[in-house]
Amino acid sequence: MSFEQILFYLFSGVLVLSAGAVITVRNPVHAAMFLVLCFVTTSALWLLLEAEFLAITLVLVYVGAVMVLFLFVVMMLDINLARMREGFARYLPIGGIVAATAVGIMGLAVGRINFGLDVWPAPPARAADYSNTRELGEQLYTTYVYPFEIASVVLLVAIVAAIALTLRTRPGTRYQKIEEQVVVKKSDRLRVVQLESEGRK
Amino acid sequence: MNFEIPNFMLAMPEIFVLGMACFILILDLFLSERSRVVTYLLTQATLVGAFLLSLGLYSSARELTFSDSFVLDPMASVLKLAVYAAVFMVLLYSRRYLRERGMFRGEFFVLGLFGVLGMMVMISAHSLLTIYMGLELLSLSMYAMVAMQRDSRVAAEAAMKYFILGAMASAMLLYGMSMIYGVTGSLELGEVSAAVAGQGSQLILIFGLVFLMVGVAFKLGAVPFHMWVPDVYHGASTAVTLYISTAPKLAAFAMLMRLLVDGLGALQPQWHDILLLLAILSLGIGNVVAIAQTNIKRMLAYSGISHVGFLLLGVLSGSPEGYAAGMFYAIVYVLMGLGGFGMVILMSRAGFEADQLEDYKGLNERSPWFALMMMFLMFSMAGVPPFIGFWAKLSVLQAVVDANMVWLAAVAVLFSVIGAFYYLRLIKLMYFDGPLELSPFRPSPDVALLFSVNALAVLLIGLFPSSLMAICRQAMGL
Numbered sequence: 001m002s003f004e005q006i007l008f009y010l011f012s013g014v015l016v017l018s019a020g021a022v023i024t025v026r027n028p029v030h031a032a033m034f035l036v037l038c039f040v041t042t043s044a045l046w047l048l049l050e051a052e053f054l055a056i057t058l059v060l061v062y063v064g065a066v067m068v069l070f071l072f073v074v075m076m077l078d079i080n081l082a083r084m085r086e087g088f089a090r091y092l093p094i095g096g097i098v099a100a101t102a103v104g105i106m107g108l109a110v111g112r113i114n115f116g117l118d119v120w121p122a123p124p125a126r127a128a129d130y131s132n133t134r135e136l137g138e139q140l141y142t143t144y145v146y147p148f149e150i151a152s153v154v155l156l157v158a159i160v161a162a163i164a165l166t167l168r169t170r171p172g173t174r175y176q177k178i179e180e181q182v183v184v185k186k187s188d189r190l191r192v193v194q195l196e197s198e199g200r201k
Numbered sequence: 202m203n204f205e206i207p208n209f210m211l212a213m214p215e216i217f218v219l220g221m222a223c224f225i226l227i228l229d230l231f232l233s234e235r236s237r238v239v240t241y242l243l244t245q246a247t248l249v250g251a252f253l254l255s256l257g258l259y260s261s262a263r264e265l266t267f268s269d270s271f272v273l274d275p276m277a278s279v280l281k282l283a284v285y286a287a288v289f290m291v292l293l294y295s296r297r298y299l300r301e302r303g304m305f306r307g308e309f310f311v312l313g314l315f316g317v318l319g320m321m322v323m324i325s326a327h328s329l330l331t332i333y334m335g336l337e338l339l340s341l342s343m344y345a346m347v348a349m350q351r352d353s354r355v356a357a358e359a360a361m362k363y364f365i366l367g368a369m370a371s372a373m374l375l376y377g378m379s380m381i382y383g384v385t386g387s388l389e390l391g392e393v394s395a396a397v398a399g400q401g402s403q404l405i406l407i408f409g410l411v412f413l414m415v416g417v418a419f420k421l422g423a424v425p426f427h428m429w430v431p432d433v434y435h436g437a438s439t440a441v442t443l444y445i446s447t448a449p450k451l452a453a454f455a456m457l458m459r460l461l462v463d464g465l466g467a468l469q470p471q472w473h474d475i476l477l478l479l480a481i482l483s484l485g486i487g488n489v490v491a492i493a494q495t496n497i498k499r500m501l502a503y504s505g506i507s508h509v510g511f512l513l514l515g516v517l518s519g520s521p522e523g524y525a526a527g528m529f530y531a532i533v534y535v536l537m538g539l540g541g542f543g544m545v546i547l548m549s550r551a552g553f554e555a556d557q558l559e560d561y562k563g564l565n566e567r568s569p570w571f572a573l574m575m576m577f578l579m580f581s582m583a584g585v586p587p588f589i590g591f592w593a594k595l596s597v598l599q600a601v602v603d604a605n606m607v608w609l610a611a612v613a614v615l616f617s618v619i620g621a622f623y624y625l626r627l628i629k630l631m632y633f634d635g636p637l638e639l640s641p642f643r644p645s646p647d648v649a650l651l652f653s654v655n656a657l658a659v660l661l662i663g664l665f666p667s668s669l670m671a672i673c674r675q676a677m678g679l
Contacts, residue, residue, distance in 0.1 A: 109408040110380075142204040146212075146267035150322055150334040153219060154341060157315045160226065161345030164308035168351075 008048055015041040028074045036067050050126055053133040208266040211273045214254040214281065215321050221247040222314040229307030237305055244310040245292060248317070252285040261675070265327060269389045272327035275676040276458065276528070280324045280451050287448040287535050288317050290651065294543045295440030297645050301551040302438065304350060312349075313444060316342035320452035326459055329378045329388045336374070336420065339452060340367050343445050347437045359436025366419070366429045374416025380409030381465075390464040398467040407471050413460055414475050421453045423513060424482035427506050431494075434502035439549060439556070442498060443542040446505055447535045450512075454531040457516060458524060469519045476517035477609070483510030484613055488620035498556050500623060501541045504582060507620055508534045514613060515597040523600035525677040526593075529670055533593040536662075540578040540655045547571065547644050547652045561627060563636025571642065571649070572631045574656035581659045583624040584617050589663035596670065 018037040025031050039062045046055035113119075140148055209216065221243070229240045255278055263274040292313065299305040319339030326332040344367065348360035382388055384405045385396035397406060419426040434442045461472050487507030494500040512534065515527025548555035555561075565572040581588035594617065601610045644652075662669055 106408075109404060114402070114405050115383075143268040144270070144330070146207070146270050147328070147330045147334045150331070150338060153315065153318065154334065154338050156223075157312070157338060157341050157345070160308060160311060160315075161341060164306075164312070164345060165348055165351065 004048060008045065011041045011044045011048070015045070028079055029071065032067060032071050032074055035070075036063050039063050039067070050130075051132060053136055205268070207268070207271075208264070211258065211264055211266050212271060212325075213258065214251045215318060215325070217254055218247060218251050218314060218318045218321065221250070222311055222318065225307070225314065226311045229311065232307070237307065240307045240310050241292065241296060241305075244314055245289060247314060248285045248289045248292075251317075251321075252282060252289075255281045255285070265391075269391060270328035270331045271325055273325060275678070276455070277325045279672055279676040280455050280528070281321055283532050283535065284317060284320050284324070284448045284451050287451070287539060288313065288444070290539050290543075290655070291440070291444045291447060293651055294443055294539070294546050294648060297648060298438075298440045298546050298549065302350070304438065304440070306349075309346065309349060309440075312342045312346050316346070316444070317448070320448060323452040323459075324455040326456075327390050327463070329382065329390070329393070329460075329464070332456055332459060333371075333375060333378065335452070336456065337371065339449060340371070340420075343441075343449065346441045346444065347433060349441070350438050353436075353438070355436040356438065359433045362436075363429055363433045370416045370419035370426070373412045373419075377409045377412030377414075377416065380405055380412065384409070390459060393464045394466055397465055400467075403468065403471070406465070406468060410465060410468055410471060411475070413465075414472065414479075417453065417457050417460065418479050420456065421450070421509050421512075422506055423479040423509050424486045424506060427483070427486070430506055431499045431502040434505075435496060435498050435556075439498070439542060439545050439554065443539065443546065446502070446542060447538045450505075450509070450538075451531055451535060454512065454516075454528065458528075461516070462524065473517050473519060476513050480510045480513035480517060481609075481612060483507060483513065484616040485510075488616045491620065491623050494623075495558055496556055497545060497558050497561070497627075498542070500558070501538070501545075504541075504620070504623070505534070505538060507616065508538075508582075510616075511594060511597050511613065514601055514609065518600040518604035518606070520600065520604065521677045521679050522603065522674075523597075525670075525674045525679060526596040526600040528676060529673040530593045530597055532669065532673070533589050533662075536655070537578060537582050537590060537659060540652065540659060541582065543648070543652050543655055544575055544578065547648050548642075558627065558630060559637060562630050562634040564631040564642070566636050567639075568642040571644070571652070574653055575631060576628050577656045577660050579624040579628050581663065583621040585621075587660070587663045589659050589666060592663060592666040592670070 015038055018034045018041065021034040022031050022038065025034065039058055043055040043058040046052075046058065225240055225243050225247070228243070229237075232239055258273065259275070259278045260273075261275055263272065265272050292310070296305070299309060316339050319335050319337070319342060322335030322338060323332060324335075326335055344360055344364045347356060347363055350356040378388075381393060384400065385393045387393055387396065397403075400406060415426065419429075422430040434446060437445065461469075465472065483506050487503050487505075487510060491500050491503035491507070494503060508530070512527050512530045515523050515525075515530055517523070518526075545555055548560060561575075564575070577588060581590035584590045584594040586592075594613075598610045598613060601607075601613070
């Protein structure tokens with residue numbers, strides 16, 4: 001077993017275990033932290049595939065931004081764990097059978113017989129000066145420019161949808177009127193009062 | 202590296218719709234509540250403009266651009282034209298309905314336009330990636346539209362269900378696509394098709410195909426991936442139901458055709474079996490469960506599931522005649538679905554949804570004309586000649602019989618006879634039962650006119666079905 005293979009099995013093992021922990025631990029904050037671990041190990045797997053840019057993006061975007069927001073939300077929400085676990089035991093047998101069958105069949109299909117190293121040999125390693133980011137950028141803005149543009153539209157729709165669903169204008173809401181704040185003069189706010197000084201008695 | 206500048210002209214309708222949607226989005230910010238109608242009129246104008254552009258681009262040739270990830274062929278042109286027409290009618294139907302419920306907001310129209318863009322991308326997709334991006338654009342717009350009625354608990358629940366199940370279906374679809382990409386080494390459907398044909402072992406391809414089918418069946422609403430359909434149709438406001446139950450079916454049909462015929466055509470024996478199962482289950486469960494419904498939106502949802510079963514029958518026969526029949530069925534279903542949910546909008550007024558079957562009792566006494574129009578629609582959905590629904594069913598059955606599956610045609614006929622029960626029950630309620638309220642029925646004139654035109658179209662196209670059928674056959678290269 002080569003060093004890469006050892007690393008691969010190590011990271012994959014941690015990935016599978018932490019993914020399981022995400023859905024089984026009791027504390028939602030712990031679940032979110034296990035999800036962070038999932039992302040980190042996935043990015044390690046991508047590094048093994050020489051996809052450096054994707055690995056770094058995954059850590060930056062998901063671990064750095066998305067999961068922090070996620071943790072904020074989890075801490076702010078009052079989640080009733082007992083209610084969420086209702087029916088777990090009742091659905092476990094049928095769910096377990098379905099899941100085990102699906103995993104078994106999937107394991108047969110994507111296992112060593114069809115995806116082993118003898119069927120799909122590992123690609124040769126790239127030279128040290130090969131720039132993953134540059135290649136990705138070139139492809140993204142030429143061959144894949146059409147899906148790339150659509151992805152930007154999807155993000156725009158996400159913004160529109162999020163604002164449409166959360167923005168509520170209630171009567172009596174107090175707003176900051178920035179233009180009035182800016183044009184305000186000293187004389188509007190400040191009154192200088194002359195007071196007679198009183199002598200010591 | 203060599204890079205070819207794409208032929209932007211082919212994608213002109215998409216570019217136009219995107220540009221207008223962004224323009225309307227910004228313009229809407231500066232409009233007062235009273236002049237909101239400008240947003241509506243501009244949205245309709247966008248659809249008309251896109252219609253004219255697509256009509257101008259129609260040609261019998263098949264052209265690829267954007268590094269082969271975009272295709273413009275007759276099928277894409279015809280389906281796009283049908284999408285514009287359907288969404289145009291949806292917005293026309295729902296204008297008054299939205300006003301009465303305080304939902305006449307710019308976001309509704311902007312999201313509607315982005316949804317149209319998503320459908321156009323799906324219809325013209327020629328790579329796995331483009332299909333997925335179009336699907337996400339459409340789905341995201343629809344989730345938001347369902348959730349927009351924020352004060353309604355049912356709508357929020359429907360949106361949540363739709364979102365979670367939709368996300369799962371997308372994940373399945375992506376997994377299937379990744380398997381196919383892994384084996385064929387390409388996302389572009391032409392190369393996928395060539396690689397599939399030359400592949401020795403098909404196990405992984407079939408594995409990917411199964412996951413693809415799960416995603417597609419979910420989006421079409423075929424049994425056993427139909428659980429969201431009645432809940433979402435019921436929970437969403439009728440205007441949104443009208444939108445999500447009609448035009449997206451055309452896009453889903455296009456997705457089915459692109460993936461199965463353009464991409465995995467060599468796996469026809471395999472997907473034939475999957476579609477067979479989906480079709481029989483959809484016909485059976487759709488028609489039988491619809492009988493038990495008391496809510497007309499749920500009833501129409503199950504009826505829609507059974508119609509999807511028929512649509513799949515056309516595709517599974519695996520011949521161009523069958524595909525043309527499936528496309529004909531999809532367009533006819535959209536026309537009938539517009540009428541069906543349009544009927545609910547017609548009957549509703551402020552504070553009254555008219556979504557119970559009881560609300561239709563004795564309609565004949567209150568308004569004989571609209572009772573007659575509704576009867577036309579119900580007969581058409583049940584597949585009674587001379588209405589258009591009959592020809593749609595007939596052409597699909599013909600394709601099935603031509604593929605030497607007479608037993609399947611018999612099963613389909615049997616289930617549509619069962620299904621005729623609940624359509625006829627509505628007619629019975631309208632004509633033979635006494636009305637619950639005696640006030641005269643005064644619908645708004647614009648919706649009334651549109652509904653009458655819609656119902657008469659079902660009759661007239663039914664009397665002369667050959668031109669629409671010819672368009673569909675031409676689109677499939679026949």
